Amino acid sequence: MFDNAWFQGSLLDADTPEAVGALGDAVERVALSHGAWVDLRRGWISGADELFARLMESVPWRAERRMMYERVVDVPRLLCFYGDDAALPDPLLTEARTALDRHYGPELGEPFTTAGLCLYRDGRDSVAWHGDTTGRGSTDDTMVAIISLGTPRALTLRPRDGGGCTLRYEVGHGDLLVMGGSCQRTWEHAIPKSARPLGPRISVQFRPRGVR
Numbered sequence: 001m002f003d004n005a006w007f008q009g010s011l012l013d014a015d016t017p018e019a020v021g022a023l024g025d026a027v028e029r030v031a032l033s034h035g036a037w038v039d040l041r042r043g044w045i046s047g048a049d050e051l052f053a054r055l056m057e058s059v060p061w062r063a064e065r066r067m068m069y070e071r072v073v074d075v076p077r078l079l080c081f082y083g084d085d086a087a088l089p090d091p092l093l094t095e096a097r098t099a100l101d102r103h104y105g106p107e108l109g110e111p112f113t114t115a116g117l118c119l120y121r122d123g124r125d126s127v128a129w130h131g132d133t134t135g136r137g138s139t140d141d142t143m144v145a146i147i148s149l150g151t152p153r154a155l156t157l158r159p160r161d162g163g164g165c166t167l168r169y170e171v172g173h174g175d176l177l178v179m180g181g182s183c184q185r186t187w188e189h190a191i192p193k194s195a196r197p198l199g200p201r202i203s204v205q206f207r208p209r210g211v212r
């Protein structure tokens, strides 16, 4: 399906038992403008390369097509969406969601119920600037919690009003990044294409009901 040769497991990750780490004080919050924020917890999932390998095999990855400039084009990444309370494809993801609910529940006021999985096969796969505004994210503060597995890729963020600079987080190998507050409606995020030959990355995005 794609060239796996560039995927290199993290050296630190080799032989590490799979586990969901602590959150609490290990989470670093960066306040952005307009009431948006980003939380970062590096290496949240240990042994994440094993999880990556299982998801590569077990998830029914699908290509999507959409209209662009009056032509139907391939969306440059593979996808699989797990709707409200659908069984997740791996018990470690269920454990991760439970841990996210425990940590963020009091602040979010509701659980994470859906999981969007994306596979970026190489540096040519990407997602353009956008906010997750199909649902309530267009009007309400909310959270989108993203686990990154496999090859690190840049996740970039910029304010919609054009003020300020673009932020760039290299995320992979079990890192957790959470976008919160007004982030979906006042900021945009993207996974830019890379000219470098890069191995595959899987992104798991947990969202509350009605956020997409």
Ligand SMILES: O=C(O)CCC(=O)C(=O)O
Pocket: 116, 118, 127, 132, 146, 155, 189, 190, 191, 203, 204, 205
């Ligand atoms: O790949 C990622 O981490 C981000 C994906 C994303 O922004 C989306 O699917 O809405």
Ligand SMILES: [Fe+2]
Pocket: 130, 131, 132, 189
């Ligand atoms: Fe998004």
